[in-house]
Amino acid sequence: MSSTSTHETLRSSFTLHGDRLFLIYDAMRQLYRLATRWCWLTSFANIEDAGIAFDALELVDGNIHQAARLAKKEIKLLTRDTASHTYTAMASVWRLVDRIEFCLTSSTGMHAASPSWEK
Numbered sequence: 001m002s003s004t005s006t007h008e009t010l011r012s013s014f015t016l017h018g019d020r021l022f023l024i025y026d027a028m029r030q031l032y033r034l035a036t037r038w039c040w041l042t043s044f045a046n047i048e049d050a051g052i053a054f055d056a057l058e059l060v061d062g063n064i065h066q067a068a069r070l071a072k073k074e075i076k077l078l079t080r081d082t083a084s085h086t087y088t089a090m091a092s093v094w095r096l097v098d099r100i101e102f103c104l105t106s107s108t109g110m111h112a113a114s115p116s117w118e119k
Contacts, residue, residue: 011051013058021064023054034068041068049075056096062104074099 010032011023022035031043032050034057041057041064044050053071060067077099078092 011054013054015058015064016061017064019064021054021057023050034071036064039065041065042072044072044075052078052092052096055090055093056100059093059097060100060104062101066104067100070100070103071096074103 006026006028008025008027009022010025013021015021020037022037024033024035025031026033026043029043031045032047033043034041034050034054042053044053053068053075056071057064057067074096078095
């Protein structure tokens with residue numbers, strides 16, 4: 001992971017396994033990127049999706065690289081909560097964590113085999 005003036009670290013934390021996780025804004029590419037100390041994991045065009053994925057990756061128990069790829073794919077399938085109450089603020093994050101962990105533990109690793117998450 002190169003460190004240039006076009007990258008700004010917005011958040012940093014640790015995963016359950018102790019890996020350092022960063023949410024970085026790449027001004028040159030206008031992307032929000034998730035990264036570890038050693039590599040880029042994935043990127044998002046908007047801060048909302050990047051923030052939800054960052055929060056979910058902090059809580060996912062499993063391979064961080066696989067989880068990041070699944071987060072990018074699965075976040076497109078989540079419905080958005082229109083109310084931003086304290087009670088529902090983490091709802092999107094928990095739904096994403098559930099989907100990622102289901103895919104990580106399933107034999108195929110695909111969301112197509114998962115039950116209907118949203119009605």
